[in-house]
Amino acid sequence: MIEESDSDVVPLLEPRDGIPPVVNDAEGLAAAIEALAAGTGPVAVDAERASGYRYSGRAYLVQLRRAGSGTVLIDPTGLPSGLGELAEALGDAEIVLHAATQDLPCLSELDFRPRVLFDTELAGRLLGYERVGLGTMVETVLGYRLEKGHSAADWSTRPLPIEWLRYAALDVELLVELRDALHDELAEAGKLEWAREEFAAILAAPPPQPRSDPWRRTSGIHRVRTLRGLAVVRELWLLRDRIAREADLAPGRVLPDAAIITAALEMPRTTKALTEISAFTGRAARRHLREWLGAITRARMMTESQLPQPSAPGDGPPPANRWADRDPAAAARLAAARATLTELAEKHRLPTENLLQPDTVRRLTWDPPEDISPDGIAARLRRLGAREWQIALTTEPLSAALTRLRAKA
Structure with missing residues (x-):
């Protein structure tokens, strides 16, 4: 790893090619596709959403950079269709994202689905970096400081301020260089195949199922x-969700969670009583x-059969603090597995949760296979979705x- 002192860090203030014009029509997109397809090597990609401002998780700006092509800024809200043609033109080019699971859903909505991925955040985790934010990684690995002042901005704003566009362009300015440095570190550490398995698993993962309740x-x-209080929470939450969806506003901007909980506890019967809860006096509320x-009145008038019941247990084990x-035997197995994995993770310099997902560990130890030989453990881990590199490292330990614990029982 490259550690830089503050005196060695260079502020990155301007994109090397200047701030490109924003592509927001079919003609501009066609030119951008031609330019990016003519470039070489990996393609740096980032997306800006309006989380905290809008209901949807759509992308309001997509940034791309490739050697020989320069940086392209695309406003997908102004395009008649998505970015499927761009994805097709890039073919099997490696797409470089930082924290890919955050951006892939909104890119998928635009029909931009990478075939090959490199996630610089996940690479940093596998290499044992303690802080893996993009700015920190660029500073630590490459010695440049990125400005991160607009990460929480309302990117649905139009027109986008020039300062925001500069920030957006800089987010992909050094992403390929960061990828190259981390690729070399992974290879040197013997972790490149681990990373490739992880990247492939991200691309192969199905969309998350909608949450029940x-x-x-x-x-x-x-x-x-x-x-009955839970019924108030449910009715207010569902109403807020409908209002937020129709207005395309983040639900918390319509009514904060705290207001819903206070109403469920106080059960106000009049609008005057309702406005005594401060959060209900906001303009949107x-x-x-x-x-x-x-x-609230609907919840108060519900029959017993209409009231929500306590949440049903999920399909997994109970919370570990109840084991x-x-x-007690399952609790002992979990403690032994956690201690084993912590030691193993320290040895290989990576977070324990990346060595084996906590949910996988809980499921394995709550309901272990009858055969706890290495082969039996490997088979169970494979069914639980563990990657082959994880299985190879963790099966025998x-x-x-678990064998030692069973022998003591």
């Missing part, structure tokens, strides 16, 4: 102890006071740890 994830819901009160009471 997403309203149960309302922040602070643990404070609501009654079923005040527009829908009657609807909020109607949702000692419910199944986990088998040994």
Whole structure:
């Protein structure tokens, strides 16, 4: 790893080729596709969303850079179609993203689906970097400092300020160089094949299934102890989600979670009582006071059979903090597996959660196979979705740890 002192760090203030014009029509996109297809080597890609401002997770700006092509900034909201033609023109070119799982969904909405991936954040994790944000990685590995002042901006703003466009262009300015340096480090550390397996797994992963009862994830819901209170949370959450979706606003900008929880605890019966909850006096919330009160009234009038029930257990094991009471033997297996994996992760200089996902460890130790030989553990890990490099590293140590415990039982 390359460690740079502050005196060695060079601020990166301007893209080397200047700030390119934003592509926002079919003619400009055709020219951009031609330029990028004529370039060589990996393609750096980034996307800017309006998280915290808009309901959708769509991309409002896509940045690309390739050797021989320069940087391209694309406003997909102004295009008649997505970026499928661009993806097709790039073919099997390696697409370089930082924290790929964040950007791949919005790129997929635009029909831009990489065939080959290099994730610089994940590469950093596998190499044992403690901080893997893009700015930190560029500074630590390459010795340049990126400005990160606009990462949380409302990228649905039009026109986009020139300062934001400069920031966006700089995000891909050195991404391929970062990829090259990390590629060499992975090869030197014997971890390149691990990374390739991880990148392929990201591309092969199916879209996440919609959450059942997403309203149960309302922040602070643990404070609501009654079923009728949960009904208020549900009705307000569903109403807020509909309003936010129709207005394309982030739900928290329509009504904060804290307001929903307070209403569930206080059960206001009038609009006056409702406005005594401060969050209901915001401009967006005040527009829908009657609807909020109607949702609370519906919850109050529900029969017992209409009330939501306590959340049903998922298909996995219970929370680990309950294992000692419910199944002490499983708790002992989990502790032994965690200790084994921590030691192994330290040896290979990578985070434990990248060595083996915590959910995989819990499932393995809550319901272990009858055959806890290395072959039996490997088969179970494979069914649980572990990568081959993970299986090769962890099978024998986990088998040994579980065998010792079984012998003591």
